[in-house]
Amino acid sequence: MLALFKLPQSSTMAPNIDNLFNFILWVSIVSFTIIVVGLIVFVLKYHRRRSDPEKTPYIEGHTPLELSICTVLFVLLMGIFAWGWIDYAKIITPAQNAVEINLIGRQWLWELEYSNGRKLTNELVIPKGKPVTLIMSSADVIHSFFVPAFRLKQDVVPGAYTQLNFTATEIGIFPAYCAEYCGTAHSGMIAKVRVVEPEAFEKWQQIWEIEQQLGEDSRGDRPVAPTATTEKPEARGQRIYAEKGCSACHTTTGQPLVGPSFKGLFGKQEELADGKKTTVDENYLRESIMDPQAKLVKGFQPVMPTYKGQLSDEEVNGIVAFIKSLKN
């Protein structure tokens, strides 16, 4: 009756995480057995029926024994810590050539957007064997994107970007849950992660791109006009750059004006007005749009107005994508 469900190992990190899990499990089983066998043997052997309550030995303790237990335990614990840290460091390090996909969590669905502007809801299609980085933010409360088959999760926080890096190793469809409680339909906030062959992934994107150019569905049953919603994030960013007046102060040529130029900005080390250093990443850009004076680059005046409340999450993603495209 108890048909126990087994979880597949479908990312490069899944076997590592399971290995450490199993190691700790064995350490636990051995320690637990020692304690429980001790309890049972002592209770049976020294039960009141077989012992005299007035003639027990007087034992206050055994310091060398306590200290050796501490030492062994300490070494073991540091080993577990180091193992966990090494794998964790791999999890949080994004690959250079990763496929970047934007994810927005909102009560109660997941919105995905690819760099070509293609949008999906509650469905994430990714190529097998290729590193993927999700650049995630939330439109309302905290969510957490959790793919059990990959053994990975990361909170999705409003007002900031978080990242989740993984490489899928198995073709198939895997559920992604919301792991941070977010209200009424928390348990219904489920996305499908569809892992396909890299060639199929390329084709899947190409067909869609051609459809977009033709302006209609290739099956001809549904006309699709290229609207703002199917704009590439990069193109959306460029449009906002012109519309919202960014271009007045920020050039795309490398020449600083009132503010730093966008060309070559992403990934650069900047020295701040207070002498600290920072690397320009997604979160820095987002913060500088919403709260421009928080980390002012040295040599510039604190004159930029805040765009808080004026740009949607999608529009901010667009500007970030636009600045990224000007990396070189």
Next chain:
Amino acid sequence: MAHASYLDKKGLWSWLSTVDHKRIGLMYFWTSMGFFAIGGILALLVRLELMFPGQTIIDPNLYNKMFTLHGAIMVFMFIIPIIPAALGNFFLPILIGAKDVAFPRLNLASYYIFVTGAALAVIAILNGGVDTGWTFYTPYSIRSATSVVLTSLGVFIMGFSSILTGLNFIVTVHKLRAPGMTYFSMPLFVWAIYATAIIQVLATPVIGITTLLLVMERVLGIGFFDPKLGGDPVLFQHFFWFYSHPAVYIMILPGMGIVSEVIPVFARKHIFGYKAIAYSSLAIAFISFIVWGHHMFVSSQSPLANFLFSILTMLVAVPTAIKVFNWTATLYKGSIQLATPMLYALAFIFLFTIGGLTGLFLAALSVDVHLHDTYFVVAHFHYVMMGGTVMGLLAGIHYWWPKVFGKMYPEKLGKLAWGFIFLGFNMTFLPQFYLGKMGMPRRYHDYPVEYASLNFVSTVGSWSLGIGFAIMFSYLIWSLYRGKAASANPWNGKTLEWQIPSPPTEHNFEETPVITAGPYEYGVRT
């Protein structure tokens, strides 16, 4: 009753105006046990909803309120006050040979503050309840349409009760020990309550400030935590866990203290490694302040913070393991009597060991990325809080029942209830480890069908727990009226409470006792 007892004075006013630590302890006891019953019924309803996939008995919004109330009631109104404020109040002064706590009136004031806070929380429940989870994570708690403000004010006020009780106990331990009682001849329960009191005094103000900031943000729109108002939602988690992690040790240390009292008496042995146990209580209290970030490994906290919090968390395992080892070693060559308090103490070691070991999985960074916020965590903290603290509490209740009320509980029924509770507990929570490893997130109203069979088992287990507690409550109440009269020292214990009548007189000791021997002088010196 041949002697005058602290219970002799009758009438409601004699209770409401008492400054006797024993009576105040009893008032805390019944209040908290009442909340335990409510929290327990909520838990049974939550499990019933989860018995089958899909909606079983209640809709998601009501379900969310129920698990929130279950958590908030159990944490703030039961498990934090029950051992220190109820059993601690009653026994701490007696165990050190004092006539009362250092500040008896402040002690009564703490009780009324607690009741005021609890009343606010109850009003919040009647006003529609809260649906944020007991953790009140922002910005959800800023935007939730439920009674967050009233509940947080309730938590804020109850916090003061905890601080004042802690303060009272610290001063009592330092100033009111009987002549001859050195720090290292205090019973270990006193050490545990002392370590707990330090955490209560130092950590509780932080939850007070945090709930106040939450109220200010909700009422006045000041943006501390909601990014829409310019705040940082993750900051709230730091504030919250800066209190709530040490609070975990406010919950478990007193339970450990009780186990350290019960085992020597029922094994007729000196406690193994007295100083190691006392020092490990202090070590746990200290480390508890610097591990809060292990609740936030996937919150977007920096990798450096994760590194430090993971390594520090590992360290807690050392003093904890030492305690478990010492309790077990105390049984060696003893003369073990399996009375109900001892059965609960053994259950404590068994279940708490599982709770502690499963903490290792969650402290290891990479594994926590998978297990965080799944049922594995739910199972882990229930093994610690219920398998640990509640088993310790039940050991204490049965151990001290004859002293508190002068009546024996029925031993056979005690063992029967123990059986239902021990088996039911494991049946409820063991499957949840597996569910979590398979990826079932916590706070789920509904779940995919592959998780169905183990959820069913877990729900059936909760009924066994319910039956066990129902039997226990019934025979305890029954014993107050029909129980056999208890002698002064039914367990033949060597600590001070057993050297005075059952129930004690109003001033505990007719003459100030002079301490010449340690609390665990069992066995024959060779």
